[in-house]
Amino acid sequence: MQGLRWADDVSLQGRNTLHVAARAAAMCDVRSADQLPEAFELAQMKGLEVLVLGEGSNVLFAGDYPGLVLHLGFDDCRVLSEDGDSALIRADAGMRWNDLVHWTLARGWNGLENLALIPGTVGASPIQNIGAYGVEVASLIETVEAYDRASGRIKRLDNAECAFGYRDSRFKRERDDWVVTAVEFRLGRHRPLQTGYAGVPEELAAMGAADASAVQVAEAISRLRTRKLPNPALLGNAGSFFKNPLVPEAQAEALRTAHPGLPVYPAGQDGLRKLSAAWLIEQAGLKGYRDGDAGIAAQHALVLVNHGHATGAQLLTVARTVIDTVRARFGITLEPEPRILGAAM
Numbered sequence: 001m002q003g004l005r006w007a008d009d010v011s012l013q014g015r016n017t018l019h020v021a022a023r024a025a026a027m028c029d030v031r032s033a034d035q036l037p038e039a040f041e042l043a044q045m046k047g048l049e050v051l052v053l054g055e056g057s058n059v060l061f062a063g064d065y066p067g068l069v070l071h072l073g074f075d076d077c078r079v080l081s082e083d084g085d086s087a088l089i090r091a092d093a094g095m096r097w098n099d100l101v102h103w104t105l106a107r108g109w110n111g112l113e114n115l116a117l118i119p120g121t122v123g124a125s126p127i128q129n130i131g132a133y134g135v136e137v138a139s140l141i142e143t144v145e146a147y148d149r150a151s152g153r154i155k156r157l158d159n160a161e162c163a164f165g166y167r168d169s170r171f172k173r174e175r176d177d178w179v180v181t182a183v184e185f186r187l188g189r190h191r192p193l194q195t196g197y198a199g200v201p202e203e204l205a206a207m208g209a210a211d212a213s214a215v216q217v218a219e220a221i222s223r224l225r226t227r228k229l230p231n232p233a234l235l236g237n238a239g240s241f242f243k244n245p246l247v248p249e250a251q252a253e254a255l256r257t258a259h260p261g262l263p264v265y266p267a268g269q270d271g272l273r274k275l276s277a278a279w280l281i282e283q284a285g286l287k288g289y290r291d292g293d294a295g296i297a298a299q300h301a302l303v304l305v306n307h308g309h310a311t312g313a314q315l316l317t318v319a320r321t322v323i324d325t326v327r328a329r330f331g332i333t334l335e336p337e338p339r340i341l342g343a344a345m
Helices: 033-045 097-106 124-128 200-206 214-228 249-258 277-283 312-330
Strands: 005-011 023-030 050-052 059-061 065-072 077-082 086-092 141-148 153-158 178-188 236-240 246-248 264-266 272-275 294-296 303-306 339-341
Touching (some): 033 065, 059 312, 065 178, 246 249, 303 312
Antiparallel strands (some): 077 086, 141 178
């Protein structure tokens, strides 16, 4: 096995989708889960905290990072078992998420199609419990394999042990304890397709896909995301920056009475409802807001964007403006989805 690749004082501008020109004290490329103990031992010897960074699509660097950035370079994917109608598929943490979606669909396994075109890596998917268009990845995960920093060993956690929640998981709450190394998904050949989410039926109809396949659902989702969300390669962004807030049912109904256009959705939890953060931000007059090179996308009110040379601190200021304005207007406190490093929210 080749040794670790280590570099000091590394630029992170090309390693985060907000294109923030932050720097890390050091960076290490890990090519196998077996190399993780060595990487953490070196970091400890040098007195560096550790940040595992995938594609940088769910992080805002509000300043330079004074520790070690760890990049997982292993990205294998394979079918572990299949029984004709279902399959257990294992993907390494370093694999790009959208590559996995299309890898599974090309082999006739469906389930991930609603999550097409989400940026990031497989390893990030259980941490954030990524979701889109009516599907959360937790519903498809059977096992997560993760490096336990306390014991220095790889452990396998079943779905219940991951303690998934809305855009949440055990790995997110205990982020300093775990490094996700692989994820195993239970997919099927005839899983019911989820096509009822707003915009999806219309897109499928426009495609002439009345009796849609999983591949066509993925295509419809990709078209919707491409139209609604700016391309990070062209305009720095981290996708949806704010979570849709979960509020008590009575509060949701009171808000809908006061604001009849407010979208309210089931939250999947008794007594709670999910509100549209995008609607709240747009109604607060902040869609397309800009302060220098930092702002909110004109295409979608959930997306914080870097128009060129915004610093992480400037982007954070815009995020705080959104939170304060929505709270003053609606009494709802929005929470960011990405991890914010270098400053408190």
